[in-house]
Amino acid sequence: MTVRTRFAPSPTGYLHIGGARTALFNWLFARRNNGQFILRIEDTDAARSTEESIQAILDGMNWLGLAWDEGPFFQSKMFDVYRKHAAGLLEKGFAYRCFCAPAELEARREAALKAGRPPMYDNRCRERKDAPDAPFAVRFKSPTTGSTIFKDEIKGVINFDNSAIEDLVILRSDGTPTYNFCVVVDDATMGITHVIRGDDHINNTPKQLLIAKALGCVPPVFAHLPMILGSDKARLSKRHGATSVMAYKDMGILPHALVNYLARLGWSHGDQEIFSLAELIEKFSFENCGKSSGVFNPEKLLWLNQHYIKETKAEELAGLVLPFLEARGVNATEDTRLPKIIKTLKERSKTLVEMCDGALFYFKEKVEYDGQAAAKFLLPETIPLFKILIERLGEASGFSEKTIAEVFDSVIAEKGIKLGKLAQPVRVALTGGSISPGIFEMMDAMGKETVLKRLKDAAKFIEKKRES
C-alpha cells in the first residue's frame, strides 16, 4: 500500500511555524516512503476562512519547497459528500437529530463548568422520538461504554474511555459539516494512510476513530507531533516574535535553513545537526521523533542560516539579495561586481538582510563617514599614505587581491608601519566606517575606479577638515 499523507490547514491566517513543521514532517514521511503528499484546505468554517489565508499558506509551502502531489482540495467544495455520509449515519442509527438551541447549550455548558462537572452534552435528544418543526443539528451517537484504543506512532498506546466522549455535532443546523466529521470522511475518501499532526489533536483522535468505525472505513495510522513553544514555554504566538513562515523570508532566512531547523525540532539523528534535503528524506522516521514539546530557538535558526549562507555560491546569493537591495533603493541588477561583493560578505552575515545592509556602502554615490571613525582614522598624516596608494594602485597593471596586497606591502615596508596603521584609515575612506570585510578582498570587489575616487575624496575631506 502506498503511503499517503496530508497537510490540512484551516485558512484562518498565514502558515505559521507549527503548521510548517507539521507540513514538513508529512512531506518527509511521504517522500521517505515514495508516497504521496496531499494538501487539503479545511475551510468548513466559512466565517473564518479567507482567500488571503489560502494564498498565504500556498506561498509559505512553496517557499519552503514542500511540493504537494495532489490538491489543494477544499472541504467547502465537498459538502455534498459529507451530507451524504451524515444521512447514511442517521439512517443507520449512528447519528440523531438534536433540537437544542445553541444558546441553551452554551448556558448548560457554563453551568456545568461552574459546578465542576464535565461540560459535555447530556445526550438529551438521543432518544427523542418526536420531530418538531424546528432547526436541528445532527449529532454522532458516541458509545457510552467501552474504550477506544489506538497506537500512536510517536506517543505509543493511548486509551480513552468512551464515556468521556460526547455526542458531537457532525452537521450544524445550517447543514454545514464540522471538522471532526469532515476529517474522517476526507481521510477515508482520499486514501490517507498516515495522519501526522500536532498533539493538540490527540483528544480528537478517539472521536474520529469512532466515526470512522460507524462509517465502516479503515482508520489511518496516527502520529502526533509535540507542540512548538515560545521562549516562556507557552504555545508559540506573536508575542514571541515572528511566527509566520513568510516573515522569515523577509528577515533574510534561507528556506532550507528553516527546514533544517524545523526538522531538528522534535526529531533527531544522533548528533547530526546539518542535513541536506536528501538526508532528511532518507533518515526521517517516527522512531526518532521526540515526545515532548520544544522551545523555538531563533538563535539556533540564525546559526543554521549563517551556515547555509556560507555554503551557498556567491552567484546564487547575489540573486537572493537583489530584492533586499531593491527595497533599500539600490538597483544592482546590472552591477557585475555583485557576486564578488557578496563573496566578501558571505562569511560575516547571518541573514540576507544583514548581507544587504553590509553591501550598501559599495553602492553609495558618496561615502558618508562615521563621525567617530573619521575622527580616529582620517588624520592629516594619512594624506601622504593615501597619495602613495592612489599612485601605485593607479599604476599597477592589474587590480586583484594579490596586486592590492603587494602595493600595501610595499607601502608599509617603506614607511615602517604596521598593516593596521594603513588598513584602518583606508577602510574608513572606502566604507565610511571602521568595520568591513577584509581590506584587500573588499577593495577588489569595489573596483579600481571607485577605490581611487574614494581615496581621493577622503584626502580632500581631511584637507578641508584641517583648514577649518
Add this chain to the structure above:
RNA sequence: GGUCCUAUCGUCUAGAGGCCUAGGACGUGGCCCUCUCAAGGCCAAAACAUGGGUUCGAAUCCCAUUAGGAUCACCA
C-alpha cells in the same frame, strides 16, 4: 474540574539496563588567529524533576508525587 500528553545542561537533543566520570549542537565566558568585524580553532561553566520500587546493576523499566502542556464548541 474531567480526560489525555510530557519531563536529560538556559535551549534543541544523544541515550533502547552495565559502554555514563551522562555525549553533541546553539547560546554564554575565556584563550588563539588577526588589517576592523566576523568566520575558524582550542578550552570552560552548564542537566538525568522528586520519592518509592524491580534488578547484582537504573537517565533508561514500573508506580506515586510534583511541575508543565493540550483538550473538553453548531472553531479547526
